[in-house]
Structures are given as C-alpha cells and as structure tokens.
Amino acid sequence: MIVGIDIGGTHTDAVCIRGRNIIATAKIVTGDDLVQTIRDAIGALSINYAGIRRTVLSTTLSTNAITEKKYAPAGMIVSAGPGIDPRRYFFTDDFHLVKGAIDHRGREYVPIDPAEVTRVADGLKKKGITGVGVVSKFSVRNPSHETSISSLIEKEFEHVSLGHTLSGNLNFPRRIHTTFFNTAVMPVQKRFVQSVRKALAELGIRSPLFFLKADGGTFSDSAADRHPVETILSGPAASMMGGLALCDDLEATTLMLDIGGTTTDIGVLIKGVPVLEPRGVDIGGYKTLVRGIKVMSVGAGGDSRVSLAGQDIRVGPHRDGPPACMGGPSPTPMDALAVLGQFSKGDREKAVRAIAPIAGQLGQDISEVSRRIVSIMIDVIRKSAGEFIDEVNRYPVYTIFEMLHPEVVKPDRVMAIGGPAALLSPFIEESFDMRCAVPDNAMVANAMGAALARTTRQITLTADTQLQRMICPELGLDEKISPTMSMNELKKRGEQALRDNASRLGILDKGEISILEEQVFNIVRGFSTTGKNMRLKLQTKPGVIDEWSEA
C-alpha cells in the first residue's frame, strides 16, 4: 500500500492506494502542528499500517518558511569575478563576496584566497551562524572553488550547501538564491523529517518516506534533508500530478485546472508530462533554479467574491470567506450555482438573498445573473489559460530545425479537479468548446498526485575533450576524460553515474532514464578542430509509478 498526504494551507488530503485501487481517502483541516496533522490524516484513513510500503508527503513547510521568512539566519560565501555586481543579489548582511573567478569553460582566472575565506567564516561563526551556503560563478562548469571553500570551512558549521549540487543549470543569481534558501530552511526541514519519522515509527509505519518536489517527482527523506529547497511549491505540483494520475488519455494535450475556493491553478500536460518552468520556479519574489512544474494561479475560485463595477460583474480576485449559501459574507460563484439548483449542499435561500441585490441593480432576472456570474468566472480562467499557452509557445528555440518544425502546444481537452470542478464542468465545456473531464476522486487528487509520483532526478554533464574534463555538478563529478570521448560514451557514463548514485539522489524505484538535452559542438581554434564541447542532461522520467499506470 502507498499512502500519499498533501498538506495544504487549509485542508490536508490523504489517500491510501493498493495497485490501482483507492482503499481509503480522508480530508481533514490542517492544524498548526504539521506532525500532528500528518498523524491525524493517517488515522482518518483507518487502514492497517503494516501494509504500507511507501509514504509520500507534500508539505507547505519550506514554502511557508521562505515566504514568511521563518528560517534560520544563514551565511553565504560567494565568489564571482567580473560580471554583473553580485552584491545586487545579496539580501542580508551575512552574504560575503570573496576573491575567485572561473570562466564559461570552467577555466580558473583568479584563485580563491584561503585566508580571506577563513576570515569571513570566522566572522559568520562569531555571529552564531550554523549554516553556510557557498556559490561561485560558473561552478557548474568547474566546482573547485565551491569545494575548496567548503573544505576550508565545513568543520566550523553544522551544514554547508554548495550551489553546484543543487542544479546543473547556468544562472548565477538564481544559484545564489537557491543555495541561500536551501541553507536557511535546512534546520527546519531536518527537524520536521525527524519528527515525522518518529511519528510514523510510533504508529508502527516502517515504510520509506518520500517528499514531493516542485517538479512533480519525489525524493527520499534523506535527499530532502540535503536539498530541502526542492520541496517548495510541491502543492501545485501535487495537483498537477494528481490530474496526471487520474488522466484517462495520456496521448492528449490536457489543460489542467485545479479549481479551489480562492484560486484556480492552471497547468498543461503534454502526452502525460507536465510542462515545466524553463529556468526554475519563483518563490517569495525570488527566482530560483529549482526545477518545477509551470503553474499559473488566477484569483478565480468557487468562493471568490462577486461584485459590481458599474454594470460589469466582477469575480475575484479576492475571497471574503465561504459562500453566502454556506454562511459566508459575500455572493460567490458557488452561490450562483446554488441559485441555478446545481449546488444542493448550500442553502439556496441564502444564495438568492446574496445575489438578489446584484440582479436588482442590473435589472435582470436572478437566474440570468447567476448564469452570467459563472460564465464570467470561467472567462477569467479561460483568459489566463490562453496567456499560459501563449507563454509556452513563446519559449525560444535555437535551431533552424525547430524554427521550421515548430511544436505548437494546443490543448485538446480540459481536465478539472478541486471542489467545484464537477459543478463547473458543463460551463467549462461550453466556454472552452472542449471536452472537460472531471475524474472520480477529484476531491483528493493532490494526495493521489503525491502518492503516485515517481522519484525523479536530473543530472547535467558537460564534457570538454579539449580540456579533457567532464563535470557533473549534481553528483560532484569532476573527471579527466580521453580527448577522443564521444557523445555515446558520455551517455553511457551519465547513465552509469545516475544508477550508481541512485540512493544518494533519493531514487528508489526503477526509473526510465531519458535524455532531456543533448548537444555536441566542435571546438575549432585556428581553423582546425581541437576538441568537442558536449552537453547532456539526463533524467529519470517524471510521471506516475508503474503499478498505477500499467495496472
């Protein structure tokens, strides 16, 4: 059995799955104590714990720690060399710029100064700082400055995070932010993981524990200990993965809508694979290198406040509380659905009373106004979905082949999950002029997404046969290679490295290795080829676990 738990801001969903069967589901209110909430959610499933062989959590812990700035003070040691002034990316006094410069091919121009590093580290230690992040420019092409700084200071601190281990992608400012957040939320995450392990043990659950990441994949608890920053924004990822798990047509391009009370999250699945943010996700106003599913959140949900601006009906972007028909203060789309007789759980009389003033001001029939409210809400979502698709289609391409053979993303169908999804589905079909599927169990789709997500990892390999060097930053590999190494050999080396480090990377189930990017360039100097510059990105493919998709 697999247990998936999605701890959201207001509700926590839990689901227990065996094979392709959903054994139990539960929905409880999220409490202040997340460990207790987890205990309660598992309890609410009323299942036999002995059969659990995998537990997956999606939490708001690191997301909230960052957005609410509730993290430990962390130090940063950054070396940059020439370029945009890195101090513009520093946001506390504990960021320090030190000497050192590496160029785009990973060649050292200015060495680090150990005395300077030690001096900076001493200062941080005196301030009582226990965690330090280390970042150098182009460290994904040559991690030696980050690793040398680390070896100079690691004994002095409880933990040191190195930028190159968090992502193989180029982007120095994002590397600084990502490494800082990773360092800062690490103590919070470590304490949390320990408490959860203890709580599970007390319940008699001995299964491995996984965490959901922003890219819709999972990783083991020990990997989450080292890379807590990757668990940010796992909530929206859970809903997209839930939609994927419940999707009945994996060949289609599916527009995913997770319609909640306050907002609707929009995403796209192309042939069963969610569209990712190309450079990394944003959090708390900062851009990071964390690989994540592209999700657009729009302020239109079932409980959005309905108001009048002149003769125009407005839906959202704010929520005042529950719908009027459930005792809330303002009219909402759910009230409109209640008036239309679609939402039978609500008190229709209260809904009529809430919408009547709007109908009165417009001088229109209350049913007509209710229909308009719903269609305006759907319009808001459709407009944002259109922008989302446009953005994806604007992703630049860099080869003539791709220019001449553009892959235009155009959804064939809509899939809606979340509370009001089933009620809104006929309206969505009409407005989008597409089929809108609402899966069974859409209410606990997020927990399903967590439960069923595969473990995923991505590694980046850069091989420069002229410099005879191969770097894989995520794994900390820095190897001498033969000047005749070929792309095929690099692929073999990468696959081997991915397998050898599976447990370290938090991959426990068998995953299909796929190539994300592959480029080979001849390095030509003085009119003759002096080597090859090869770039390769490998991943274990995101998706839902085999037992579910194959059963």
Add this chain to the structure above:
Amino acid sequence: MITAKKKTGLIFFPAYDWEISPSHPERQERLLYTQDQVMEEGVLDIEGITEFKAGLATEKDICRAHFCVPDVESRITPSHNVSAGGCIEAARLVMEGVVDNAFALVRPPGHHAMRVVHGARGFCNINIEAVMIEWIRKNYPHIKKIAVVDTDCHHGDGTQDVYWHDPNVLYISLHQDGRTLYPGSGFPEEFGGPNALGRNLNVPLPPRTSDEGMLYVMEHFVMPVLGEFKPDLIINSAGQDNHYSDPITNMSFTAGGYARLNEMLSPHICVLEGGYSIEAALPYVNTGIILALAGVDYSYIREPDLNPARIKEDPRIIDYIKRLTDTLLDLWNSRDNYEVKGEEIVRRSRNIFYDTDGISENQQESVRVCKNCSGTYKIDSSASTGYHILAVHIPWGACPRCREQGLAWFEKPGRNNYSAVYLQDMDNDEYTVKIP
C-alpha cells in the same frame, strides 16, 4: 533583483545547426559561449529584459532589399530566413512599443551583402539589416529617416551599396582601415550616390585603435552628425570584431568600450554582425551591449584576461584619429556644396568579388539624378556564374518622372539576351521578374 531602466527585447538565435563549413568562423559553436555567459549572468531574469522567439523572413521581405540571382531560394538557406526574421521580430517589438529597444543576436550575419546577390560575400548572403529596414518602411510609413551605425571591424560594403542612392538612410561605418583589412573599401571619399551625397560616411580607423579612439569618433563625429540628421530610428550593426582578442582583425576594443558606445548611441535596434573571438570577446561584449541597452550598470563587465595597459593605443593613433575626425566633419559640413550638374543619368562601372563563394561580378549602374525623390536606378550585372541580369529599382516616394523612367528601363531593357530582368517597385510593394 535588478530592474532595467529601458525595456529591452532580446532575440537570440544561435543557429546551433548551421555552419558555412565545420572549421569556418561562421559555425555552430559561435554563440555557444555567449549564451552560456548571458544565462549564467542571469541577464534574462532582469526585470525589463525579455527574450523573444525569432521569426522567419519571407521571400517577399527579402525581395524588398535584394535582387537575388537567379532567385531567392537558390541564394539562401533557411538559416538566413531566421536571422533576417529575427531582425524583423526585433523591429516589430520596437515598432509596436512592446520594448524600448531590441537586440537581434542572430547569425548568419549580413552587412557584406549588396543589392544584387549572386552568392555569399564575407560570410553574408543577404543583408539582414536591409531586409529589416525595408520591412519597417513598408509597415510603418511614418518612419522616414533611418540611421545605421555600423561598428563591425570590417567595412559594411553591402549596407553601403544597398543604401548608396538613398538620402533617407544615413549609413555610418566605423571600421579598420580598408588598406589593412577585408573588404578593402570604406574610405571617406565614398560619400554616397549623386542623390544621396553625405548619406554615406566612412571612418577608416588605424589598426590597434582602442576604446579611447573609437569613443572619440563616436562623441565628436557620429553623435553630432546624428544630431543634425535627426533619424526616426537608429540601428547599430553590432559587429564585435574590433575586440582586442579577435583572431582575424587588428583592433583593441573592449567589452566595456562596446557597452559605452551603445549607451552613447542609444540605438533602437542592435543587430549582431561579425565577431569571431567566440570565447574571449563575444560572451562579454554581448552581455555588455544588452546591459547598456537596458540601462543597467555594466561597469563590472570585463574580460577576465583584460590588461588595459597592454591594449592602450599609441598617442600617435589618437592624434591621427583626431585629424581624421576633423576632416570627416569638414566633409559632412560641406555636403550641400556638392552637386551633380548638367547630367540626367550618372553611370558607374565596378567589379565585385564574392570571396566566400569565389564569384566575380561586373556591374554597370545608371541612376537618374533627381531633386524630387531618391532617383530610380538600374544595374546591369554579369557574373562568372554565367548570369547576366538587369535590375531596376524604383525607390520609396518615387517622383512620376523617375517612376516612368524605371518602368521604361524594365519594359525595354535595351538588349534581349539578359537571363532575367527584375523590377523592385517599393511604393507598390511589387517585385517582378521577367525572363526574356
């Protein structure tokens, strides 16, 4: 978080699957390290700097700027459609007000491609700036006067040729002296055609000119001239081979100097031209130009191996440049004193060599001297490929007499063994080919 003062659009198209030949300077690897540097610096995350997808220039777009012999299709590859299309996209973004300025970081380049195209010259098949300029004029007729400032190290003889007779396009080229570098042209006396005198200005700089000399010319010549010409649009042909590390030229410009130049010029559109120091120059020069366009501090952008003392120019070079600037200013100031008198048709004859493709061409050009418009012209062109064509150009805003003359040349080519006769009629946006 850094916010740009100006909204800047970036069209990045490195054509990772196109090369002239595997070891040619114009090869896949050319913009690889530039992309690495731009990505690593997080330039695209700066609020206000946005990357846009390139477009595809159509045959119609190309035929507004060129007579391709025998036709467009046989003279270009899809890479040229994309690099010219990238420029058009940059122009569209600026013209529609989506951005304040834009940089088309595209390849292959174009400034050696002339009005008539028999093949590739100086790595260029079609003139991507000219294709863009004609697209702008077609779609935004309120843009009357355009200035192209070409800061590539090689004289942009192609752009000079395309606009030789056009008084509404001011072409200023700063380059290494043609006596020391390809294509061997670009001297002050190349001053524009009879209807466009003073609209073609060449600044041949001595080898080893560095930032100081180049910026002196910008400040004391280019900027004052632009101030008088008052263009509606400024374009920088942003070649980067004046860099001290460039393998095929002899200048000493730096990334910081290029950034300062663009800050001073403040162009609406930058188009990448040459520049073959792909590791030591391009990554830093391009980053510097993007930041300068966006109005972001570029003062820390520097080549890791920069040694300012080593590349500082000899004081004699600065003296020479100062004297050259004075001469050029005198020439510019006296531009209205020159006039072609007593002749209705002015003819010139010349030989053009296509170094990349090894083709030689002979041209007999006739232009109608006209006070009312840019003047129609025809080119009789025969090439070593065997083609012998006649090309007639009726300019934007052609006066009735020039239109009549142009049409007459097209209708009655005068001899009947041309392989083809072409007509470019700008105002009617028509391109006609007649095979006798």
